[in-house]
Amino acid sequence: MSKSLVRAIQVLDCFLEQPVMTINELAERANMPKTTVFRLAGGLEEAGLLIKDRKTSHDVTYRMSLKFLTYGKHVSEQLEYNKIALRYMKELNEEIDELIHVTIMEGNEAVYVETVNSSKPVRLVVKVGARAPLYAGSAPKLLLSSMTDEELDVYLNEVELKKRSLNTLTDKEKIKEEVEKIRKRGYSISYSENFEATVGMSYPIYNYDGKMVAAIGISIPDIDHTKEREEFLLDKLEKTAWKIWEELGYTD
Template sequence: MSRSLVKAIQVLDCFLEKPVMTINELAEIAAMPKTTVFRLAGGLEEAGLLIKDRKSSHDVTYRMSLKLLEYGKFVSDQLEYSKVARPHMKKLNEEIDELVHLTIMEGYEAVYVETVNSSKPVRLVGKVGARAPLYAGSAPKLLLSGLDDDEVESYLNHVEFNKFTPNTLDEKEKIKEELEKIRERGYSISYSEHYQATIGMSYPIYDYEGKMIAAMGVSIPYIDHSKTRETFILSKLERTVMDIWKELGYTGVHPS
């Protein structure tokens, strides 16, 4: 991490001790030269993280902006639904003994933030922090389907498609058709689209406002797949996410 960034964070930390400060006060608490603090405060103000209040040329103070509150709310929400989802994921894993994962959208990628692995000898293993494009796999496609049409169009116009397997969707119109199917039925399925010989099924996680904030999915080896097994897992997965919705305060009607 660059030294300037570290120092900027140290300046922000000073506001945990005192909410409104002059440059002199900041320099004293941060134990940095006044010129350095002045430069860092200017950069933080430009980034929208600090607010400068100027009453006169000799009376200038700084305070944290509400943008930091937005960051805090995002982190708090993320921790909340991960904390709520984790025990439900474990319970589902115990019932079906398959890989269960929780995925969020970060930028224009899907990121796996929670996984519970199967105990079977032949099994799939999920890695927290793994990323995937939004057009390949059940959870990524589900997250993509949660965007409005303009956002989807923008994404499809700028993304570079890679053919991970013969089943990977890499044509815009086919992806749009798939997204419509997902929206209609309320869940997503992937047949070896991102990883070969892997079947994925995902349902959305909604917050109290009805906003899709994550996708909960189950992935199984192709050798264990059958339509009966697929129907069984989808039923268990649907029941699990609906329990999570209730805890998060979502009371809307399930699309299916």
């Protein structure tokens, strides 16, 4: 992390102790040279993180902008759906004894933020914090489908498409076709795309205004897979997703 970024964060931290300050007060509290604080405050103002109030040429103060409310809202929502989802994940796990996971999109990757493991001798284990590219696996592909067509094109032009497993999609047009299929049916399935010898299926988690904030999925070893088992698990997963949607206020 660059020194300028660290110092900018230190400047922002000062406002947690005193909400409104002049440059002199901010420099003293941050223990930095006034010229440095002035430069950092200007950059934070330009980014929309600080508001400058000018009463006179000699009476200028700074305060945090309401943009932080937006950041806080997103963090709050993430904590909310994690907490709600985990309860239903455990219920589903008790019923089917398979790996259940919740995945979010962070940048150009999918991140597994919650998992409930199977107790079966042969099972897939995914650690919280594990990452995957958005083009490989049921949950990552589902998150990818939430992008607009323009965002998808940008992503596919930026990312290096690599084989992670037997059936990983690495052709841009085939990925676009898969995304369109997911959008139409409302869920995602993968067969040995991110992990070898596994089958994954995922449904979206929507918040109150219909935005996809995460994906909830089931992953099983392919030796346990049959078409009947797949349909059974998809039905159970859809019902679980609906319970989470309803608690988050999404009822469409």
